[in-house]
Amino acid sequence: MALPNINPTTTKSWEQLQAHYNDVHNLHMKDLFAQDKDRASKFTINWEDFYVDFSKNRITEETLTYLLQLADEVKLKEAIESQFSGEKINQTEGRAVLHTALRAPITSEFKVNGVNVIPEVYNVKKKIEHFTNEVVNGNRKGFTGKPFTHVVNIGIGGSDLGPAMVVDSLQYYANHLTTHFVSNVDGDHVNEIIKKLDPETTLFVVVSKTFTTQETLSNANTIKEWFLKSADQAAIAKHFVAVSTNIESVKAFGIDEANVFPMWDWVGGRFSLWSAVGLTISLAIGYNNFDSLLQGANKMDEHFKNEDFKTNIPVVLALISIWYNNFFNAESEAVIPYSQYLNQFATYLQQGIMESNGKSVDRNGNAIDYQTGTLIWGEPGTNSQHAFFQLIHQGTKLIPADFIGFVKSLHGNQDHQDKLISNFLAQTEALLNGKTEAEVVAEGTAKDLTPFKVFNGNKPTNTIFVNKLTPESLGKLIAMYEHKIFVQGIIWNIFSYDQFGVELGKQLASKILNEFNGSTVNEHDSSTLNLLNYYKTSK
Ligand code: F6P
Numbered sequence: 001m002a003l004p005n006i007n008p009t010t011t012k013s014w015e016q017l018q019a020h021y022n023d024v025h026n027l028h029m030k031d032l033f034a035q036d037k038d039r040a041s042k043f044t045i046n047w048e049d050f051y052v053d054f055s056k057n058r059i060t061e062e063t064l065t066y067l068l069q070l071a072d073e074v075k076l077k078e079a080i081e082s083q084f085s086g087e088k089i090n091q092t093e094g095r096a097v098l099h100t101a102l103r104a105p106i107t108s109e110f111k112v113n114g115v116n117v118i119p120e121v122y123n124v125k126k127k128i129e130h131f132t133n134e135v136v137n138g139n140r141k142g143f144t145g146k147p148f149t150h151v152v153n154i155g156i157g158g159s160d161l162g163p164a165m166v167v168d169s170l171q172y173y174a175n176h177l178t179t180h181f182v183s184n185v186d187g188d189h190v191n192e193i194i195k196k197l198d199p200e201t202t203l204f205v206v207v208s209k210t211f212t213t214q215e216t217l218s219n220a221n222t223i224k225e226w227f228l229k230s231a232d233q234a235a236i237a238k239h240f241v242a243v244s245t246n247i248e249s250v251k252a253f254g255i256d257e258a259n260v261f262p263m264w265d266w267v268g269g270r271f272s273l274w275s276a277v278g279l280t281i282s283l284a285i286g287y288n289n290f291d292s293l294l295q296g297a298n299k300m301d302e303h304f305k306n307e308d309f310k311t312n313i314p315v316v317l318a319l320i321s322i323w324y325n326n327f328f329n330a331e332s333e334a335v336i337p338y339s340q341y342l343n344q345f346a347t348y349l350q351q352g353i354m355e356s357n358g359k360s361v362d363r364n365g366n367a368i369d370y371q372t373g374t375l376i377w378g379e380p381g382t383n384s385q386h387a388f389f390q391l392i393h394q395g396t397k398l399i400p401a402d403f404i405g406f407v408k409s410l411h412g413n414q415d416h417q418d419k420l421i422s423n424f425l426a427q428t429e430a431l432l433n434g435k436t437e438a439e440v441v442a443e444g445t446a447k448d449l450t451p452f453k454v455f456n457g458n459k460p461t462n463t464i465f466v467n468k469l470t471p472e473s474l475g476k477l478i479a480m481y482e483h484k485i486f487v488q489g490i491i492w493n494i495f496s497y498d499q500f501g502v503e504l505g506k507q508l509a510s511k512i513l514n515e516f517n518g519s520t521v522n523e524h525d526s527s528t529l530n531l532l533n534y535y536k537t538s539k
Contacts, residue, residue, distance in 0.1 A: 002087075002089075002091060003089050003490070004074060004075040004078060004079060004490075005362065005364050006073065006493060007362065007364075007493055008074055008326075008370070008493060009369075011070060011073040012069070013070040016066045017323070018327065020063060020066055024063065025327075025328065027060075029056060029058060029457070030432065030433050030434075030457060030458070033432075040053060042061070043064075045312075045316065047303060047313060049466055049476075050464065051463075051466075052313050052316075052317075052462065052463070054462045054463075056432045056460060057320055057323075058458065058460050064316075064319070067322065068319070070319070070491065071309055071319060071491070074491050074493070075490075076309070076315070076487060076490050076491070079490045080304070080486075083097055083100075084110075084301075085111070086101075086110055086112050086117075086266070090268070090495065090497035090498060091363075093497070095265050095266055095497070096112045097497050098110050098112065098117065098266045099267050099268065099271035099274055099482070100298075102121055102275050103297040103298040103301065103475070103479075104118065104298055104301070106118060112264075117264070124261060124263075124275070124276055127261060127276075128261065128276055128282050128287065129282075131261075131279070132282045132287040132290070133287065135151075135203060135283055136177065136283065136286060140238075141238070142199075142202070142235075142239060143200065143234075143235035143238050143239065144200045148177065149176070149177065149198070150196075150197055150198070150201060150202040151177050151178070151179045151180070151202070151205060151284065152204050152205065152223070153179065153180070153205050154182050154183075154206045154220050154223065155181075155183060155205075155207030155216050155277075156183040156184075156213060156215045157213075157355075158268070158269025158270040158271070158273075158351065159207035159209065159213075159216065159269060159277055160207070161270075161344075161347065161348045161351050162270070162272065162278070162348060162478075163181070163207070163277060163278055163279075164183075165344040165348035166273060166278070166281045166474065166478075167179050167281055167284045167285070169339075169341045169343075169344070169345065169469070169474055170281075170341070170471055171341065172341065173289050173471060175285065177283055179283070180197075181280075182219045183216075185218055185219070187222070189219075194223065194226055199229075199231055199239075203239055203241070204220070204227075204239055204241070205280050205283075206220045206253070206255065207242070207243040207244075207277050207280075208244055209245055209246075209272065210244070210245070211242070211246035211249040211250055211253070212246070220253065224236070227240075236256075237258075237259060240255050241255065241259040241260070241261065242255045243260075243263060243275075243277050244261075244262070245264060245265055247260055261276035263276055270351045270352050273478075274293075274294055278290060281293070285471065289471040292471035292472045293471040293472065294475060296470075296471065296472035297475035297476065297478060299475075299476055300313075300479035300480050300483070301479060301483075304479075304483045314482075314484045315483075317462060317480070318483075318484040318485075319487070319491075320462070321374060321484070321488065322491055322492075324398065324400045325374050326371055329371070330400055331375055331397070332397075332399055333374045333377075333401065333402070334346075334378045334399050334400075334401040334402070335349060335376060335377075335378035335402045336379070336381050336384055336403050336404070336427075338403065338404065338405040338406070338421070338424040339404070339469060340380050341469055342380060342404065343379075345378070345404075346377055350376050352482065352485055353373065353374065353376045353485055354373055355501075355502070356485045356496040357372055357373030357374075357488055357492065357496055358372070358373040359372055359494040359495065360372065361494070363494060363495060368492070370492075373488075373492075381420075381423060381424060385423065385427065389427070393455055393459070394455060394456075398459070398460075399459070400460040400462075401459075401461045402464060403424060403427065403428055403462065403463050404466070405420075405421060405424040405463070405464070405465050405466070406465075406466050406467070406468055406469045407465060407467050407468065410468070410469060427461075430457070431459035431460075431461055432457055433457045434455035434458065435453070435454060437451075437454050440453045440454055464477070512532060516532075516536060521533075
């Protein structure tokens with residue numbers, strides 16, 4: 001069954017939301033809190049180790065009622081069912097979307113073309129577990145008989161961002177292996193990494209779903225050439241493994257078939273860290289921790305699938321985001337983790353959110369006349385407070401923000417933790433309440449400076465407060481955003497699982513590359529032509 005394809009702007013709830021927006025958009029959240037002493041608890045979801053407070057939003061109970069009706073009108077429940085049951089909801093590529101199967105229990109059933117994929121998933125998990133243990137405990141050795149000390153993940157996009165973000169976020173749980181990630185086709189990237197490596201003790205994990213990606217193949221070839229300066233061809237089998245759906249091309253590259261970890265076309269690149277694409281994660285933090293990450297994600301899947309929409313974390317967050325994107329015309333959203341470990345989290349989310357929902361054609365093939373995918377950006381607090389928070393507090397743009405924090409610190413330095421969390425709470429409070437002119441004057445501010453020190457407040461935030469950063473809680477957090485992406489795609493009536501928008505640039509780059517290499521220069525606009533010739537004559 002195909003996904004429903006309802007233009008959201010034609011629904012009754014959209015019309016109601018528009019009228020409601022006209023009534024409430026000037027309300028100040030400060031007044032909403034004053035009017036309702038129970039507001040915070042009414043708009044909080046407590047689930048497992050997650051405390052999600054969405055009360056600091058420019059919403060009322062009526063707003064939520066209409067948003068929930070919108071979810072019903074676009075048949076969100078049916079769409080969730082279609083996704084989890086393995087229907088080919090990635091219609092433009094004719095594929096099922098089953099990253100949820102990768103983290104499901106062994107007893108579950110996920111069918112693709114009538115065949116349960118769970119046994120295959122668990123075969124690969126066994127292979128990941130065995131390989132990880134062999135490398136971590138030093139049984140698997142390099143070509144001179146030394147155990148591995150370094151792992152290099154060679155991939156880009158979904159074959160890099162997810163593993164890199166998770167390895168960085170969970171470094172507290174890391175073992176003795178040092179991990180590096182090479183992604184950019186910029187040769188300076190790979191050369192800087194190579195400087196840190198010893199060929200005798202480095203394992204290379206080449207990750208590419210398609211095994212056709214220019215960046216990954218170039219980096220893998222450069223590393224292979226460097227490696228072969230110290231080792232012979234037979235050593236490749238000991239030092240290079242691959243993760244791909246394209247076994248033939250992996251073999252052609254020279255990697256032993258026994259060293260290939262398969263994946264499947266029903267796993268999208270940006271949702272693939274749960275598959276063998278996460279091999280580097282498993283190597284860095286050990287298989288048990290990798291499995292806990294998957295189990296956390298599975299708990300969020302169950303919550304998403306079964307929980308009433310009103311108390312369903314990904315659904316509520318998605319609906320609130322639609323409210324700002326489509327009614328307040330907010331262009332972007334910030335994600336601010338109050339944990340240095342989550343330094344790469346926003347970068348990771350950029351691919352998930354923007355590659356999925358950056359679309360302007362609906363599921364009927366028609367051009368869209370409403371806003372879809374949000375711009376996403378962010379950096380950890382407290383650093384970001386000293387960088388771009390000025391604009392969020394006093395700028396002219398409305399930037400809804402997710403504040404993510406952890407109650408417990410990992411190293412247990414309570415003094416730092418209290419300071420961190422006091423900032424975490426203070427910022428959302430400041431964004432909510434602002435500071436009035438009267439308050440500024442009462443502080444003794446000179447009259448001519450007063451306007452500059454006023455904060456309007458009324459800036460929306462969600463607070464996602466998690467007990468502790470663990471592999472399991474990180475799994476839940478990532479899955480939460482994955483489901484938020486899905487819900488928004490359903491409501492916007494777009495296909496979230498293709499990415500044709502990345503193709504044109506790739507095609508033109510390969511044409512231009514040929515032109516650098518001597519073939520006749522084709523027709524270009526005058527700007528590109530001048531730049532191309534400037535490069536050719538100056539390089
Ligand atoms: O950027 C486009 C894209 O296809 C992403 O969707 C994907 O994650 C990335 O390239 C890498 O692709 P592959 O894993 O096939 O090398």
